[in-house]
Amino acid sequence: xxxxxxxxxxxxxxxxxxxxxxxxxxxxxxxxxxxxxxxxxxxxxxxxxxxxxxxxxxxxxxxxxxxxxxxxxxxxxxxxxxxxxxxxxxxxxxxxxxxxxxxxxxxxxxxxxxxxxxxxxxxxxxxxxxxxxxxxxxxxxxxxxxxxxxxxxxxxxxxxxxxxxxxxxxxxxxxxxxxxxxxxxxxxxxxxxxxxxxxxxxxxxxxxxxxxxxxxxxxxxxxxxxxxxxxxxxxxxxxxxxxxxxxxxxxxxxxxxxxxxxxxxxxxxxxxxxxxxxxxxxxxxxxxxxxxxxxxxxxxxxxxxxxxxxxxxxxxxxxxxxxxxxxxxxxxxxxxxxxxxxxxxxxxxxxxxxxxxxxxxxxxxxxxxxxxxxxxxxxxxxxxxxxxxxxxxxxxxxxxxxxxxxxxxxxxxxxxxxxxxxxxxxxxxxxxxxxxxxxxxxxxxxxxxxxxxxx
Numbered sequence: 001x002x003x004x005x006x007x008x009x010x011x012x013x014x015x016x017x018x019x020x021x022x023x024x025x026x027x028x029x030x031x032x033x034x035x036x037x038x039x040x041x042x043x044x045x046x047x048x049x050x051x052x053x054x055x056x057x058x059x060x061x062x063x064x065x066x067x068x069x070x071x072x073x074x075x076x077x078x079x080x081x082x083x084x085x086x087x088x089x090x091x092x093x094x095x096x097x098x099x100x101x102x103x104x105x106x107x108x109x110x111x112x113x114x115x116x117x118x119x120x121x122x123x124x125x126x127x128x129x130x131x132x133x134x135x136x137x138x139x140x141x142x143x144x145x146x147x148x149x150x151x152x153x154x155x156x157x158x159x160x161x162x163x164x165x166x167x168x169x170x171x172x173x174x175x176x177x178x179x180x181x182x183x184x185x186x187x188x189x190x191x192x193x194x195x196x197x198x199x200x201x202x203x204x205x206x207x208x209x210x211x212x213x214x215x216x217x218x219x220x221x222x223x224x225x226x227x228x229x230x231x232x233x234x235x236x237x238x239x240x241x242x243x244x245x246x247x248x249x250x251x252x253x254x255x256x257x258x259x260x261x262x263x264x265x266x267x268x269x270x271x272x273x274x275x276x277x278x279x280x281x282x283x284x285x286x287x288x289x290x291x292x293x294x295x296x297x298x299x300x301x302x303x304x305x306x307x308x309x310x311x312x313x314x315x316x317x318x319x320x321x322x323x324x325x326x327x328x329x330x331x332x333x334x335x336x337x338x339x340x341x342x343x344x345x346x347x348x349x350x351x352x353x354x355x356x357x358x359x360x361x362x363x364x365x366x367x368x369x370x371x372x373x374x375x376x377x378x379x380x381x382x383x384x385x386x387x388x389x390x391x392x393x394x395x396x397x398x399x400x401x402x403x404x405x406x407x408x409x410x411x412x413x414x415x416x417x418x419x420x421x422x423x424x425x426x427x428x429x430x431x432x433x434x435x436x437x438x439x440x441x442x443x444x445x446x447x448x449x450x451x452x453x454x455x
Contacts, residue, residue, distance in 0.1 A: 062088055065390040070188045073181045075205035076212075082263035084271070088390060091255070095264060098246070098256075099394045103152065103239045103268070109398060113313055115151040119144050120406060121310070124413050127444045128454035134419050134441045137284050141406055142277035143167035148402065149272045153265060154223055154240040173215075174270050177208050182432045216262045220244075272395055272402075274433050275335040279403050280410075282333040283325055285440050286362045288416060289424050293364060296321055298447075301412040307449045311408045316401065322408050324364035326400075327374060330385035332362060335433055355382040376400050413454070414444035 065088035069080045077085045083099065086092040102108065123144050127135060146167055185201045187194040197203055223240055243264075246256045287294040300321045305311050316322075331350045351359045356366065367374055374380055376396055378388025386393040393399065410416075418424070418441075425438040446454065 061389040070181060071185055071194060072183070072201050072205040075202060076177050076181065076209050077266065078209075078259040078263045081260055082267045083394065084267050091260075094256075095260065096394055098243075099264070099268075102242055104395055104398055106397075108152070108239075109401070112148070112152050116148045116402070116405070117313070119147045119151075120409050123406075124310075124409055125454055127410075127414060128446060131445060132443060134443055137410075137440045137442060138277045138281040138436070139167075139171070139439075141280045142171055142273050144406065145273045145276040145402060146170055146269065149269055152239060153268065154219055170269070170273075173208065173211060174274065177205075177212075177270070178274070178432050180205055180208065212266060213262070216265060220258075220261075268395065271393070272398065274435075276399060276402050276406070278335040278433055278435050279326070279329055279333070280407050281436060281440050282335075283329040283403075283407055284410070284416065284442065285424055285426065285436065286329060286332070287325065287411075288418065288440075288442065289426075290362055293325065293362070294411065294416075297325060297411050301408060305408075305412055307447075308453075310453055311405065311412050313401070313405060316404050316408070319404065319408060320368060321364065322404055322411075324367040326403055326407065327367045327376075327383075327385070328362060328364040331356075331383060332360075333428070333434060334385060335435075350383065352382070410444075413446065413448055415447050416442045416444055419443055 067080065067085050067087050069077070069085035073085050074080045080086055081091065083092065083095050086095070123140055127140070180201060183199075183201060186198060187196075187202070194202070220240065224244065240261075243256060243261045247258070247261070287297065300319060301311070304318045305315050334350070350356070353359055357363075374383040376386050378384045378386065378392055381388075386396045386399070422441070424440075425436065427437040429435045429437045448454070
């Protein structure tokens with residue numbers, strides 16, 4: 001089911017002396033005028049042709065691949081030179097090409113599977129030692145996704161208390177960055193006011209950018225020192241080593257700079273952690289609301305994996321019902337809606353009764369009849385979980401695998417129940433990432449026959 005969207009207080013959160021009311025009034029006026037203009041043009045020009053092939057992939061795909069970033073996003077992405085906020089230009093295409101062919105190549109993803117499996121095993125082990133204790137699902141998955149991505153980027157590994165503290169610091173920093181980017185800024189509507197920075201958003205963005213800059217500089221400096229000391233094996237070529245070598249080559253076609261490298265890191269870490277943890281949290285919430293779905297998932301896991309084994313990546317292709325649950329979760333709760341207003345109308349097809357039977361109901365079975373039709377690659381405009389065309393997510397394969405693997409491990413290893421006196425809350429926190437307003441807290445109980453597997 002789709003819940004109501006709450007949290008409108010962010011419109012005036014930092015306002016004082018009526019500043020928030022002024023911002024809201026200006027925004028409402030602009031939206032009314034813009035709506036009138038759009039309606040007038042649509043009546044004059046007629047309806048747009050349906051489907052991504054005729055609409056997105058032919059004439060307008062290049063146009064909608066452009067961006068007009070807000071001030072906060074521009075500051076936090078080193079002047080919008082990253083993948084998310086950069087426009088469709090040679091610089092942006094260079095970053096996408098590097099990401100797809102190097103970081104998210106099949107060879108690199110296969111090589112990092114062992115690291116991913118180890119980190120997921122750690123979360124299973126940690127949960128086993130917290131039996132009967134309330135667990136924040138999103139926090140646990142966020143930490144696991146963060147460590148996996150850090151390993152891919154620069155080979156970083158965290159253990160013990162450092163693992164928990166660094167994860168908490170990263171999450172707090174990224175939450176503040178996302179919240180700042182989604183906050184309405186009057187200077188975005190009237191650029192002449194940017195110099196005054198009335199709401200202080202640009203000043204706060206520069207402060208957060210400085211904190212992230214310090215973290216990235218520490219990581220890069222440490223890696224460069226290890227490389228000079230020959231402590232980094234030549235055969236272990238992680239992403240940061242590749243980018244540093246690319247910068248040294250000074251190829252005219254790939255003008256990679258240090259700001260490019262840092263902006264790319266922020267994109268990958270932010271998108272890979274937030275969307276993965278949010279999707280798993282929504283999937284767990286829906287299954288706890290519909291226990292029959294959770295039972296079907298666990299029955300499939302018992303049949304494919306067995307009660308004396310742990311989930312492996314090789315099992316994922318056989319877990320059709322788990323895949324259907326993930327697809328249905330992404331249909332109802334897209335973690336990161338498209339930035340373009342024109343593309344956003346395609347997300348509405350996910351809740352269109354003409355495209356789906358009972359679209360507000362959580363029914364994974366709708367994806368079982370023809371599970372190949374609705375894939376994750378934007379080939380059907382009724383289902384675009386990772387967008388489509390030029391702006392399709394570069395980390396699609398990693399995101400799809402991480403969500404299914406983590407979700408399968410959590411449900412195969414444990415039964416889950418709510419703490420006494422609590423209930424599920426489906427209220428969404430409106431923003432760039434559609435998170436739950438109230439985090440899901442659940443209690444795990446081991447269900448595997450061989451308890452040694454938890455160690």
